[in-house]
Amino acid sequence: MTAPTLPGLEPAPTPVAPRPGSRAARMALPRSIDVLKDIAIEYGVCVRPLAMRRTDLDTGLTEVIDLPCGATREDKCPPCAKKNRRLRQAQIREGWHRNDEPLPGPEPATEAQKSLVLFRAHLEFSRDEALRAAQWDQVTDLDEAIREVEEAITAEGLRGRVGPPHASDDEGQDDEPGPRRKRSTKRRQDAPELPRRKVERRTVGKTYIAPDGSTYQPSMWLTLTLDSYGPVRPDGTPVNPARYDYRRAAWDAVHFPRLLDQFWQNLRRCEGWNVQYAGCVEPQRRLAPHAHFVIRGTIPRDVLRTVAAATYHQVWWPSVDVQRYTLDRLPIWDEQAAAWVDPDTREPLTTWTEALDIIDDDPDAEPVHVVRFGSQVDARGVMPGTEDAERTIRYVTKYITKHTGDCHKATTDRQRKHLDRLWQQLQLTPCTDRCANWLLYGIQPKKAHAKLKPGRCKGKVHQRDTLGIGGRRILISRDWSGKTLADHKHDARAWVRALLGVTTDGTQLVDNQGDTTERIRHAWELARPDDPDVGPMTHRLMRSISERARWRSELLAAKDRAAQESLDLSATQHSAQHDGEETQ
Ligand SMILES: [Zn+2]
Ligand SMILES: [Zn+2]
Secondary structure, three states, X not given: OOOOOOOOOOOOOOOOOOOOOOXXXXXXXXXXXHHHHHHHHHOOOOOOOEXXXXXXXXXXXXXXXXXXOOOOOOOOOHHHHHHHHHHHHHHHHHHHOOOOOOOOOOOXXXXXXXXXXXXXXXXXXXXXXHHHOOOHHHHHHHHHXXXXXXXXXXXXXXXXXXXXXXXXXXXXXXXXXXXXXXXXXXXXXXXXOOOOOOOEOOOOOOOEEOOOOOEEOOEEEEEEEEXXXXXXXXXXXXXXXXXXXXXXXXXXXXXXXXXXXXXXXXXXXXXXXXXXXXXXXXXXXXXXXXXXXXXXXXOOXXXXXXXXXXXXXXXXXXXXXXOOOEOOEOOEEEOOOOEEEOOXXXXXXXXXXXXXXXXXXXXXXXXXEEEEEEEEEEEEEEOOOOHHHHHHHHHHOOOOOOXXXXXXXXXXXXXXXXXHHHHHHHHHOOOOOOOHHHHHHOEOOOOOOOOOOOOXXXXXXXXXXXXXXXXXXXEEOOOOOOOOHHHHHHHHHXXXXXXXXXXXXXXXXXXXXXXXXXXXXXXXXXXXXXXXXOOOHHHHHHHHHHHXXXXXXXXXXXXXXXXXXXXXXXXXXXXXXXXHHHHX
16 A cells, blocks of 8 residues: 655655565565464364363373364354354254154153152152141151152153252242242233134144145245334434433343243244244344344234234333442442441342332332334245245344354444443343342342442343343244254264265264264363473364365365266166167
8 A cells, every 4th residue: 555645745656665674574474373374264174173182992092182162253263153154054944944843742651651750649649748737757758759759750761850849859949038929910921912822733834735736835034123212324323312212222132032032922822833933133233133033834924013013021120210329339238237238328228029029019010111022024935945045044144153242343433432322221221130230229139149249240231242132142942943053063964974985983072962872982081272292273273274175175076976976877877768769
């Protein structure tokens, strides 16, 4: 680049190359370590591998093996993040248009299993009787017996617990003394005004038959957005920052996941079948979260709109209208009272339980916040196997390798100020019922303790670059593909192995999902980067790159061979057919 010429000055002489051997000349050369990293990224080799020491249990020989770090974010490791995105895409693809149930129901219970559950029921009855008769020693004995039977039930191959544990054998279940709190009817979520049907177990959408007899089973794509907080410019910043509702934006962002849960629940009840989805939460340019989903099967667009409009989530938390403390005058922990107290009067602050009781006793109480969707609900049908379907999957997973804060980088002053104003609100907004920020509002959060930092909660949503999106960003319903991400990973490797003709490569550590059919031959441990047998990171990177480059050409050759073989095969078939015709 040439320096700009100031008016009235002689134009700068054409730039000359820096003197050979000068510092400038040296700095103009690319650094070899950067080139190495770039090549690693190009070849899909993890740039911050984990060194694992593998000991062969038969021979006692050890070997250090690099395993990919498995990062999901590009800023940590681009190759691993890309690989993770490909797996997510595979997962979405596999569940989206399937026309059979991914998880057929469980197998019927055996007689042995049934009799154990029956036995457990008898114990429950006896425990109840002993409890009424105040025969405490018997209750203890029965609790012991119950524990044993429950273990036997698990060992017999049943999933989950028969019933919740009794209070005596699970401490910390409810920390509040006295009779168990009854949940107030007031703080219950109101039911939305929607038709309600019994939800069938079906997760697969309808199949349609065209006049020509061919069947097709379309699926859907859906975007759910939050409400407006005030008009915004194309760069996402508010037209009038003073009128933009940052408080509502912050609360909505924090409670968005609950709103989405509520939406799927309402939709399933309204539609009467177990609708499945896979999608992603990400920020819009205005920095509010929205969510893209692919849905298996079709649902009329107006039903989606009606359900979205009727869905809301009420937050029954104490009021945050008055901020009673600020960072320069904060409540303090009183060791003796085991409570947070006012710094001047030493009065204990309202406890969480008391605060909720106040809400319950107030006939006019209203939820402190209600989250709703905005009116913009985009949905359309997508046919399986089309370029449109692939494009949609890419669109849904577009930002999953990025940090929330990196999806729309603030590049102008106006954008940075907008982000700062939102962050200011997020810092004050309580993230959960245990958030240390409740202390600012004169309330001790649930399970308050001495280590809380009033107004400086460590919760994710208070951090600037999360934009209040603190939870999981990838949302996949339970019966989507019937597989976990680890299962999909396994599939991808199996495919590559089959192509290369490798049956076992010995490094099955990450793949071993509990199947113990293979004899355990190796013990693994994490090696420390400064262990003498680990070696410098750059050496390890070079080895991995070389290995990957050779592996890649082998894979390409195998593909070519496979293609050539099928070509040869069809050629022979064709010529055979041809011969047949000629002899006729
Ligand atoms: Zn990595
Ligand atoms: Zn918090």
